[in-house]
Amino acid sequence: MEALRTVRIRPRGEAEGAFAGPHKSHFRGTAVEFADYREYSPGDDIRQVDWKVFARTDRHYLRLYDAERNLLTYQVVDKSVSMEFAGVVTRTASKLEHAARLAAAISYLVLREGDELGLSLVDTRLHQHLSAAASWAQLNRVLDTLGRLRAEGRTDLGAGLEQVFAQTKRRGILIILSDFLEADPRFWKAIDLFRRSRFDVMFFQIVHPEEFELPAVLAARFLDPEGDGVFNTEPDAIRNLYRRRFAAFVSEIKANCQARGCDWYLANTAEDVHGFLRRCFLAREGGP
Amino acid sequence: MNWPAFTNPWMLAGLVAVGLPVLIHFLTRARPQRIAFPPFKFLVAACAGRQSVHRLRTVLLLALRCLLVLALALLFTRPFLKPNDAPANPQAARRVVLFLDASLSMRAVHQGISLFDRAQAEAAGVLRDLPAGTEAAVILEGATPRSLLPALSANLPALHDELVKARSTYECGDPAAALALAQKLLGGAGTIYIFSDFQKSNWEGVRELPGGILCRLRPVVTEAEDNVAITTAQLIPAAPVVGEPVEVVCTVFNCTARPREETVRLELGEFTRETRVALPPFGSADAVFNLAFPRAGSFAGKVTLPPDDLPEDNTRYLAANVGKSLAVLLVCDADATDWQGPPFYLGHALVPSPQAAPGLQLIFRRSQDLDRGVLETADVFVLAAPVTLTGEALEIITRRVQEGARLITFLDGPTAPDLMIAALAPPFQLQRAVESGSGEPVLTGPHKLFQDLDAADFSALRFHRHLQNQVLTNRAGDVLLAYPDGSAALTLSAAGQGAMVLANLPLTPDGGDFIGHPLFPALVHELLRAVRHDAAEHAVTPGAAWMLDVPTAGDGAVTVIDPENQPGAVQVLASGRNTRLALRAAKIPGVYTVKQGEAVVACAAVNVDPQESDTRPLALENLKTGAGSTVTILHDEEELAFAGKTRPLWPSLAAAAAILLGLEMLLPACWRNAGSAPVATAEKRRAVAG
Numbered sequence: 001m002e003a004l005r006t007v008r009i010r011p012r013g014e015a016e017g018a019f020a021g022p023h024k025s026h027f028r029g030t031a032v033e034f035a036d037y038r039e040y041s042p043g044d045d046i047r048q049v050d051w052k053v054f055a056r057t058d059r060h061y062l063r064l065y066d067a068e069r070n071l072l073t074y075q076v077v078d079k080s081v082s083m084e085f086a087g088v089v090t091r092t093a094s095k096l097e098h099a100a101r102l103a104a105a106i107s108y109l110v111l112r113e114g115d116e117l118g119l120s121l122v123d124t125r126l127h128q129h130l131s132a133a134a135s136w137a138q139l140n141r142v143l144d145t146l147g148r149l150r151a152e153g154r155t156d157l158g159a160g161l162e163q164v165f166a167q168t169k170r171r172g173i174l175i176i177l178s179d180f181l182e183a184d185p186r187f188w189k190a191i192d193l194f195r196r197s198r199f200d201v202m203f204f205q206i207v208h209p210e211e212f213e214l215p216a217v218l219a220a221r222f223l224d225p226e227g228d229g230v231f232n233t234e235p236d237a238i239r240n241l242y243r244r245r246f247a248a249f250v251s252e253i254k255a256n257c258q259a260r261g262c263d264w265y266l267a268n269t270a271e272d273v274h275g276f277l278r279r280c281f282l283a284r285e286g287g288p
Numbered sequence: 289m290n291w292p293a294f295t296n297p298w299m300l301a302g303l304v305a306v307g308l309p310v311l312i313h314f315l316t317r318a319r320p321q322r323i324a325f326p327p328f329k330f331l332v333a334a335c336a337g338r339q340s341v342h343r344l345r346t347v348l349l350l351a352l353r354c355l356l357v358l359a360l361a362l363l364f365t366r367p368f369l370k371p372n373d374a375p376a377n378p379q380a381a382r383r384v385v386l387f388l389d390a391s392l393s394m395r396a397v398h399q400g401i402s403l404f405d406r407a408q409a410e411a412a413g414v415l416r417d418l419p420a421g422t423e424a425a426v427i428l429e430g431a432t433p434r435s436l437l438p439a440l441s442a443n444l445p446a447l448h449d450e451l452v453k454a455r456s457t458y459e460c461g462d463p464a465a466a467l468a469l470a471q472k473l474l475g476g477a478g479t480i481y482i483f484s485d486f487q488k489s490n491w492e493g494v495r496e497l498p499g500g501i502l503c504r505l506r507p508v509v510t511e512a513e514d515n516v517a518i519t520t521a522q523l524i525p526a527a528p529v530v531g532e533p534v535e536v537v538c539t540v541f542n543c544t545a546r547p548r549e550e551t552v553r554l555e556l557g558e559f560t561r562e563t564r565v566a567l568p569p570f571g572s573a574d575a576v577f578n579l580a581f582p583r584a585g586s587f588a589g590k591v592t593l594p595p596d597d598l599p600e601d602n603t604r605y606l607a608a609n610v611g612k613s614l615a616v617l618l619v620c621d622a623d624a625t626d627w628q629g630p631p632f633y634l635g636h637a638l639v640p641s642p643q644a645a646p647g648l649q650l651i652f653r654r655s656q657d658l659d660r661g662v663l664e665t666a667d668v669f670v671l672a673a674p675v676t677l678t679g680e681a682l683e684i685i686t687r688r689v690q691e692g693a694r695l696i697t698f699l700d701g702p703t704a705p706d707l708m709i710a711a712l713a714p715p716f717q718l719q720r721a722v723e724s725g726s727g728e729p730v731l732t733g734p735h736k737l738f739q740d741l742d743a744a745d746f747s748a749l750r751f752h753r754h755l756q757n758q759v760l761t762n763r764a765g766d767v768l769l770a771y772p773d774g775s776a777a778l779t780l781s782a783a784g785q786g787a788m789v790l791a792n793l794p795l796t797p798d799g800g801d802f803i804g805h806p807l808f809p810a811l812v813h814e815l816l817r818a819v820r821h822d823a824a825e826h827a828v829t830p831g832a833a834w835m836l837d838v839p840t841a842g843d844g845a846v847t848v849i850d851p852e853n854q855p856g857a858v859q860v861l862a863s864g865r866n867t868r869l870a871l872r873a874a875k876i877p878g879v880y881t882v883k884q885g886e887a888v889v890a891c892a893a894v895n896v897d898p899q900e901s902d903t904r905p906l907a908l909e910n911l912k913t914g915a916g917s918t919v920t921i922l923h924d925e926e927e928l929a930f931a932g933k934t935r936p937l938w939p940s941l942a943a944a945a946a947i948l949l950g951l952e953m954l955l956p957a958c959w960r961n962a963g964s965a966p967v968a969t970a971e972k973r974r975a976v977a978g
Contacts, residue, residue, distance in 0.1 A: 082326035095326075181326055211327050218318035224328035231332055232320055236960070237342050238335045245334035246327055 071115035072172025080155035088215035122160025123153035158186030295366035302361035309353035383478030391461030404456035407483035430459035431831025433466035459831030460897030499914030517601035517901030525820035529647030542567035556589030605893035617666035637809035690784030715763035733767030751800035851878025
């Protein structure tokens with residue numbers, strides 16, 4: 001965790017949390033930074049009237065200030081069976097475990113800043129939803145949920161995200177941890193939904209090294225973990241073709257993310273979580 | 289070829305090892321590991337169709353390995369092929385005749401080498417490979433077949449030396465005669481190797497191959513020949529006179545399957561002309577040159593085509609012995625000054641004016657005024673009935689016509705039977721004189737006199753008398769005009785070396801309206817032209833002995849110089865005003881010059897036989913085999929090399945095994961390179977991660 005000591009997660013837009021916090025908000029409040037004047041209308045707090053202006057102009061104006069709010073962060077973890085893959089020859093943590101570790105680390109970073117954090121587990125639907133909260137008790141709940149995480153069910157991220165969207169009250173950061181193997185049009189529509197609501201969306205695509213290269217075995221009977229497909233082959237004979245096809249898929253996900261103004265990170269399960277996150281968020285700070 | 293036999297047949301048991309690769313494949317193939325693979329759909333999409341390719345490659349590799357084992361197993365059995373045409377009588381294999389086509393067509397050049405040279409080399413190879421003790425002979429097929437040694441000989445080295453010294457000829461081949469000689473040499477049992485181009489024009493004359501003999505046919509032609517030839521070149525008239533219009537007619541034959549256009553060039557004396565001629569595929573066309581010789585004497589020349597695969601038949605030589613004048617002897621007993629008599633009409637028809645008939649010298653004689661001198665010097669005899677000829681005159685005329693003079697006889701009146709000279713084989717027999725008050729028309733016969741049919745409209749003419757006759761069987765082609773009763777009115781026949789016209793036409797005005805009609809002089813002129821036009825060029829071909837009649841004066845020795853300027857052997861058969869020479873067979877085509885002392889008295893052309901120019905091959909399958917004979921066609925040099933021999937198969941099997949082994953090692957390496965590219969580097973992955 002030492003690696004993440006200086007790392008902070010900041011929204012690209014303005015925070016919309018319920019409590020005052022370190023992040024700039026579009027709410028006008030009573031903090032110190034003056035923003036604008038507005039003419040008084042009945043019902044306004046009379047304490048905000050600028051009497052010096054009234055003395056000069058004989059009209060009632062209110063002083064408006066930029067309020068600083070805390071950050072809302074929603075984490076969505078894909079828990080479908082496809083995330084269970086941990087490799088055949090090159091054994092690493094499973095993609096789901098890796099996603100859980102990433103989610104835990106992110107949770108810590110969020111709550112350390114006093115921001116609110118929510119967690120949703122999805123496969124074909126929203127499975128478990130922890131509403132956003134900003135307490136250390138929330139961290140315990142999140143870690144407890146992640147600790148009991150089991151891969152099951154097929155993937156329908158689109159449907160799951162729609163349900164997550166219905167649960168969100170305010171905009172913030174949406175972090176999705178998945179392999180995105182079933183990124184269908186419905187999924188991208190759901191992402192568009194979040195983006196239209198000015199959510200800051202971050203994709204963490206979890207990939208096992210053997211998904212890039214195929215397992216180094218002589219002969220294999222490949223099974224579709226989310227279906228009935230069976231494919232017998234000698235990986236050496238098709239490795240090149242497969243490699244090109246998978247690289248095209250990853251490039252496609254990245255291009256779709258960038259087209260929607262989302263951040264995209266490729267998380268290799270063989271990599272250290274904390275170093276990876278540090279690299280990602282520091283790059284995000286320095287990025288556009 | 290028949291089925292292979294094996295030196296070590298018990299080694300065939302090794303064939304069971306063919307299944308070994310399959311067995312090893314199934315025993316050692318990797319057990320597939322079950323892997324739940326999340327990007328399964330990309331795997332399937334990326335490898336769509338590759339699985340079947342992979343399976344095919346596996347099967348191919350397996351088949352290669354099985355074949356490799358099969359080849360190795362067969363290699364140990366030492367297989368060989370027995371000849372399928374081995375003669376039943378072992379002695380027959382030890383009596384061999386090599387039949388080498390040395391005719392002109394074998395001089396054709398294919399791929400830079402002449403057919404004869406190829407055949408000679410192959411025949412020499414066969415001769416060298418004959419086992420010791422074999423008796424052999426080599427026959428060169430030309431106009432007259434020739435055996436290099438007089439009989440079968442066991443001295444194969446000597447025969448080989450003779451064979452390599454042999455040269456192709458310019459002669460027309462006679463395969464039937466050569467086969468007969470081969471059969472005679474073999475005495476009824478043996479083997480004949482025939483190296484030839486199997487030209488259809490020569491070989492279709494062979495009724496059947498010799499019986500009781502093994503014939504191995506080796507066609508040496510590898511491709512269709514590109515051959516165009518000049519097959520005839522004729523002077524019309526054959527013996528022109530000074531100033532007379534002469535046509536040189538050349539027939540050009542296209543022996544290819546495509547139409548073509550060729551340039552024909554004539555070089556004759558000081559004349560040089562060119563013309564183009566369009567030729568249909570496997571067809572002929574005539575090229576005609578018109579000229580007139582300015583002086584008397586001998587003119588030599590040639591007609592040429594651009595060279596092709598067989599250049600020897602692209603040149604045809606011409607020799608023109610131009611006379612000072614043509615002596616036409618008109619024999620008639622009527623008064624020449626009587627404008628109603630035959631001499632008047634005939635004289636004016638033959639020589640209307642000196643300009644109209646340049647070089648023509650008309651000599652008029654009554655029959656009783658004929659002397660030996662005029663009879664011996666006349667070129668054309670015109671006998672206008674009624675004529676009463678003495679026996680001596682008839683004898684001289686007959687001899688002169690047989691030697692090449694021309695005879696035109698008008699049969700009208702009671703002396704007609706006397707003018708039907710039996711020695712000249714007239715085409716019809718006279719029966720009786722018939723008369724017709726209203727007049728009989730004449731009809732054109734099968735032989736056309738006039739090229740232009742409009743000029744030959746005889747329908748308006750009526751004849752009041754004629755001699756009824758019976759045209760002989762097979763001589764109907766000689767008839768130019770005929771009466772409605774079938775009697776011949778006008779015939780043109782060859783007679784010895786000359787020609788003869790019999791005109792069964794009345795020559796007085798009371799006999800019909802022919803005399804005085806414009807057709808009469810035209811007909812007489814056309815008859816004179818036709819009678820001087822040789823039916824065919826007097827073809828003298830290499831390989832055939834020939835005779836030559838030349839005008840000589842005095843007792844000077846006559847020599848003949850060949851085209852290579854070498855004097856040739858000549859025998860004088862008869863001498864006098866004309867000398868008849870007998871010459872040995874010419875070896876090469878060209879113009880042969882006859883000299884008396886230093887003076888050139890005549891020249892003669894020797895040309896290749898046009899039959900050799902048709903180089904289309906015979907379908908060998910259609911060649912009839914004699915009783916008890918076996919025929920094998922050796923299509924290539926390999927078949928020739930193994931003809932009649934046991935052929936070991938181990939070199940082929942060893943080569944096959946080596947190729948299979950190479951493929952077995954090469955293909956998997958190629959597939960590996962094509963199927964799996966170098967391992968994707970971490971840099972590449974990072975680039976994807978952005």
